[in-house]
Amino acid sequence: xxxxxxxxxRWVVVPAALGAVFVLLPLVAVVAQVDWSSFGALITSESxxxxxxxxxxxxxxxxxxxxxxxxxMALVLARTRFPGxxxxxxxVLLPLVxxxxxGGLALLYTFGRRxxxxxxxxxxxxxxxxxxxxxxxxxxxxxxxxLVVSLEGALRTAGxxxxxxxxxxxxxxxxxxxxxxxxxxxxxLLSGAVLAFARSLGEFGATITFAGxxxxxxxxxxxxxYLQRETDPDAAIALALVLVVVAVLVIGxxxxxxxx
Amino acid sequence: xxxxxxxPAVLLxxxxxxxxxxxxxxxxxxxxxxxxxTLVVFAAASLTDSFGQxxxxxxxxxxxxxxxxxxxxSSDLVTQVQNGADADVLATADEANMDKLxxxxxxxxxxxxxxxxxxxxxxxxxxxxxAGLADVAEGSDVDLVTCAPEVPCGAAAQGVAExxxxxxxxxxxxxxxxDVLGKVTSGQADAGLVYRTDVIAAGDEVTGVEVxxxxxxxxxxxxxxxxxxxxxxxxxxxxxxxxxxxxxQVLADAGFGAP
Numbered sequence: 001x002x003x004x005x006x007x008x009x010r011w012v013v014v015p016a017a018l019g020a021v022f023v024l025l026p027l028v029a030v031v032a033q034v035d036w037s038s039f040g041a042l043i044t045s046e047s048x049x050x051x052x053x054x055x056x057x058x059x060x061x062x063x064x065x066x067x068x069x070x071x072x073m074a075l076v077l078a079r080t081r082f083p084g085x086x087x088x089x090x091x092v093l094l095p096l097v098x099x100x101x102x103g104g105l106a107l108l109y110t111f112g113r114r115x116x117x118x119x120x121x122x123x124x125x126x127x128x129x130x131x132x133x134x135x136x137x138x139x140x141x142x143x144x145x146x147l148v149v150s151l152e153g154a155l156r157t158a159g160x161x162x163x164x165x166x167x168x169x170x171x172x173x174x175x176x177x178x179x180x181x182x183x184x185x186x187x188x189l190l191s192g193a194v195l196a197f198a199r200s201l202g203e204f205g206a207t208i209t210f211a212g213x214x215x216x217x218x219x220x221x222x223x224x225x226y227l228q229r230e231t232d233p234d235a236a237i238a239l240a241l242v243l244v245v246v247a248v249l250v251i252g253x254x255x256x257x258x259x260x
Numbered sequence: 261x262x263x264x265x266x267x268p269a270v271l272l273x274x275x276x277x278x279x280x281x282x283x284x285x286x287x288x289x290x291x292x293x294x295x296x297x298t299l300v301v302f303a304a305a306s307l308t309d310s311f312g313q314x315x316x317x318x319x320x321x322x323x324x325x326x327x328x329x330x331x332x333x334s335s336d337l338v339t340q341v342q343n344g345a346d347a348d349v350l351a352t353a354d355e356a357n358m359d360k361l362x363x364x365x366x367x368x369x370x371x372x373x374x375x376x377x378x379x380x381x382x383x384x385x386x387x388x389x390x391a392g393l394a395d396v397a398e399g400s401d402v403d404l405v406t407c408a409p410e411v412p413c414g415a416a417a418q419g420v421a422e423x424x425x426x427x428x429x430x431x432x433x434x435x436x437x438x439d440v441l442g443k444v445t446s447g448q449a450d451a452g453l454v455y456r457t458d459v460i461a462a463g464d465e466v467t468g469v470e471v472x473x474x475x476x477x478x479x480x481x482x483x484x485x486x487x488x489x490x491x492x493x494x495x496x497x498x499x500x501x502x503x504x505x506x507x508x509q510v511l512a513d514a515g516f517g518a519p
Contacts, residue, residue: 112448214431214432228410
């Protein structure tokens with residue numbers, strides 16, 4: 001039964017290595033720029049800690065929001081057929097190609113005080129304006145497609161065989177979904193959630209356009225980095241490194257749990 | 261192996277930040293390709309309209325010369341110059357940023373060519389009846405937006421508040437004056453502290469309220485040719501145009517004060 005693995009042609013390694021260098025070298029350059037003597041002081045300043053805490057809180061909230069609405073969206077896209085589905089899928093993925101600033105403007109025109117929804121329900125508009133909720137909304141808007149794409153792909157790869165068997169044995173649709181479909185697609189869901197979290201963590205354009213920038217309320221780590229760069233490039237670099245490390249940690253932890 | 265599909269996530273977290281600055285990266289230094297001469301002028305974003313006009317005037321009087329304007333935040337522009345951007349002339353919105361450049365990076369001593377002061381931009385027609393800083397200060401019902409103290413317009417806002425003896429409690433401290441104006445024109449905020457030139461450029465979208473105390477905090481705009489320019493003569497001529505009566509008129513029309 002044992003088969004010899006099909007080896008990759010050796011030339012593939014060359015472009016792969018070039019790609020890796022292209023991505024990793026800028027990271028190395030960032031680390032090389034860090035002023036280690038003041039690193040500790042720079043990343044533990046009050047504004048830095050407030051920004052990091054806010055980023056972690058909002059990214060967790062937006063990832064949760066992505067899971068709550070993204071899982072049903074991926075299920076509908078992967079397991080049903082209806083007219084216009086292809087168009088709908090493209091539209092759902094739109095935030096992937098939309099410049100984040102445009103995404104922020106779109107949210108402003110929708111949920112802003114003078115927006116489509118915000119004007120109809122002024123209380124809602126007032127509530128959202130310049131609030132942490134607005135940050136979570138902006139992050140969810142840009143991160144949602146990552147979860148949907150990732151999970152939809154996993155659902156399609158898993159196929160419907162086991163679901164058909166479960167149904168033929170008398171399981172109800174909800175039972176099939178919770179006991180068969182989702183467990184099979186769990187790795188896809190997890191990597192989708194990690195992608196969504198990472199995208200939320202790095203979110204900048206939509207946040208500054210839609211939510212504004214105020215310490216502890218709407219100024220997330222990327223906004224703090226961009227602002228610090230104005231006066232203190234060393235602090236910006238130090239914070240950027242923190243952002244990268246947090247992202248790597250989250251992804252590493254999620255990968256470990258998945259492997260377990 | 262299993263971690264492989266997650267790798268893009270690391271990059272995403274880092275790239276989301278980079279993507280935001282994508283529209284103002286320094287790629288304007290390319291040659292025109294028309295065979296003529298290209299003069300690259302780095303100018304603060306608040307100079308967009310007036311320098312656009314001066315660009316046309318300069319090109320009209322210098323046949324074969326293509327002026328390329330690179331507009332952006334002053335600190336961004338200075339960073340780009342320090343990192344070897346191919347610019348001939350630099351005009352910033354404040355002296356602090358120009359001062360970051362050393363004498364051997366500058367082709368000549370910077371000269372102040374315009375000034376700008378803050379005003380309160382309110383909703384059209386000023387529905388909240390804002391008459392001065394006290395009406396937008398801490399404790400008022402007005403949702404005020406300013407620039408962050410780290411950027412020139414925010415430093416000016418702090419200075420004006422101090423001069424007026426009031427404390428401001430903005431709902432948001434924005435990255436740039438454009439962001440402040442955007443929050444007011446979109447109706448998200450009731451009022452914002454922006455430059456007089458921004459109020460004029462926004463036309464009917466906002467109503468400006470003058471702040472007497474703003475006269476104490478004047479933003480001075482310096483301009484200088486850069487040492488790295490290989491067209492020192494043309495660069496000097498462009499600086500001369502900005503300082504000439506013709507240039508000063510264009511700037512005055514946009515709402516800038518005389519140097």
